[in-house]
Amino acid sequence: MKVNRFKVFWIVLLAVTMAITAAGCGGPAKEQPEVASDPEAPPVLSELTYWVQIVSQVSATMKSYNEIEAYKELERITGVKVDFQHPPQGQQATEQFNLMMTSDKLPDVIEYSWAGYPGGPEKAIKDGKIIKLNDLIDQYAPNFKKVLEEHPEWKKEITTDDGSIYVFPFLRTDDKLKVFLGPTIRQDWLDKLGLSMPTTVDEWYNVLKAFKEQDPNGNGKADEIPLYLTKGDVDTTTAFLGAWGINAGFYQEEGQVKYGPTDPRFKEFLTLMNQWYKEGLLDQDFATTDEKMLEAKITGGQIGSAVLYTGSGIGKYGTLMKDKDPNFRLVAAPYPVMNKGDKQIWGYKDHAFNGIGAAVTTSNKNPIETVKWLDYGYSEEGTLLFNFGKEGVSYAMEDGKPIFKPEVLKDPSGLPVIQSMSKHNRATFSGPFMLDIRFDQQYTTEPDQLESKIIWAEPTMEKKMPRTTPTQSESSRYASIMTDINTYKDEMYLKFVMGAEPMDQFDKYVKTIESMGLAEALEIQQKALERYGKR
Structure with a gap:
């Protein structure tokens, strides 16, 4: 039923998009690529290029985020096939990012700590590299819009001094997740x-x-x-x-x-x-x-x-x-x-926003559909997917709570739990979604680990x-x-x-x-x- 609800939601938003584009509504040319206005042929998102550094717990067992169970399921739900582009780890990733930013042809989505862009995120918008997302979020990202309305302090963290929202961020939703x-x-x-x-x-x-x-x-x-x-x-x-x-x-x-x-x-x-x-x-x-x-x-x-x-x-x-x-x-x-x-x-103690987020670039031909796709990570279903993986495969609902399966918490082949979980979700690192305290309660289960969060939260x-x-x-x-x-x-x-x-x-x-x-x-x-x- 969760998947069906999402598909209905997707179709409704597509119809709204057709009506708006038919009316000729759009943002400034520099901030947002031109969107097709023909209602007979609305933009359909089937493929997406996505640049993001791969983390060690994933690269230990996989070559790409495509292999993570959450993304396999997301492709099945949305029909969007993602081409993940992973730079080398470490300093080489920064060098590749800087080189990539000199090009006129960018990946559709770039997940990065945008404070590292020369001049900061607002400069990246003014340079015509990434899109200012405020209006797109307001119209096409109801889940994320609701999150920001309910948590103005988070909105303040992800907004530039000029008032621009530039990424779909990774957000820690509980103080215990910041320590x-x-x-x-x-x-x-x-x-x-x-x-x-x-x-x-x-x-x-x-x-x-x-x-x-x-x-x-x-x-x-x-x-x-x-x-x-x-x-x-x-x-x-x-x-x-x-x-x-x-x-x-x-x-x-x-x-x-x-x-x-x-x-x-x-x-x-x-x-x-x-x-x-x-x-x-x-x-x-x-x-x-x-x-x-x-x-x-x-x-x-x-x-x-x-x-x-x-x-x-x-x-x-x-x-x-x-x-x-x-x-x-x-x-x-x-x-x-x-x-x-x-x-x-x-x-x-970290901020709710760790500085890393997914930005939509000006090379993206379907920014509206991409925003809808990213918005899924902030829905109830998307939160479960990115924190716990696919229901029935890596977790099961018990008394209304997502519970990891024993084979994930204790991998039969002997993988550390961080690598075992990373085969299914993104909660062991970051991404465009909200980290769920229910994930952490199963990831850090030993008494001394739980006690550490209390002791270190004192300052x-x-x-x-x-x-x-x-x-x-x-x-x-x-x-x-x-x-x-x-x-x-x-x-x-x-x-x-x-x-x-x-x-x-x-x-x-x-x-x-x-x-x-x-x-x-x-x-x-x-x-x-x-x-x-x-x-």
Whole structure:
């Protein structure tokens, strides 16, 4: 019955389209390709080219998103065959995107983080690369239109300062879905050494010293690495740095934009990290350790604490170590504060919109039909499809709730659950749909994983910047300034922590960043924050 309802809905919308196009209604030529006005031959969407980066959990078992069960079913429902175009992963994808944007012939749909387009999404519209979607959504996307009407805060996130909606976005619909990364610690090591969970910076120091000196892995060797903390962990989660009330980038206090890495408190943080590095409490190879090396160190019983994800951290290593070390228990730790009772301000909490969305390009000959096709992802049926796959194949409805089948949660061939699920849905990564909390409740099922979302959600994040965007004129200048600043800042971070640069050079480091145009970057961010408030 669900499919039939959708087909009826599709036919009704097609009839509306015919009536409107017959009346000669349309948007500006630059924003929307010309649509056939002959009611005898309305635009029919049967094929679609779709450019999107493929994620590792899909590429591990499949060559294309066409092989995902959800897209097989979507083709059966809508009759639209999608030609997915997947660029190489990593930096090459960005390079291919930039090269593609110089062409006059683009794929019909491009799924990307459009803040990465030179000048931002509004510039992409003005350049005639993608279509402003406001009117098309209003007329042809009833499901998505309803979502935006019911959640004006989401609409604010996906709208440019000029009022343009430019993508069908990936949306996290529950606060619990925005929290999935934070500090973790070996609870079994704490128990073995009779230690309590650390909550302050000083308590963390005492715990790390004990990990270093008291052989918690029990092998008789001084091979423990108390804390694995990369520069990226500091940048992303402000782990430990947040105890000083600042972050590693731009933040705001009472509407005033500030920059953490030049604050005197950043020097205090660097001084402590340098001390911990000298004492062997930080991984001595933190600057060069990659994901495979990290996995080897954790499964080898060396690392006592690290910043990790709920699923691919706590969940993954709990599974890998289940037989190897039955005592192994990796759990979430609270973001540390300076003094007992201090409010946790900084942690990691993503926006509802993660910045990635599907844009309709100006090369698309059937924008109206494409908008209808994308709109399906925000319907009740589409939400189920993208979160759970095809009913009867990967899940079944039980007491009105979608429940994954046992063979998906525990793949008979031994695939990790993230790869097993990705054969059926897109909820393990992102896409033009809404992430359902009922998916996450089955994806993260272990008690320690569920507890992590509660522990890591404690910080207020009251100083976090919203998803602002510079204007077209500001964008290139801002990018130029911050590219130089970030390169220098990252280089100096490593030197300060590893002792290659003495701390008495911090003031010189601050003046260097200021000379690179920091004041101008702050002004651009300040204006962007004020514009965001007026959206």
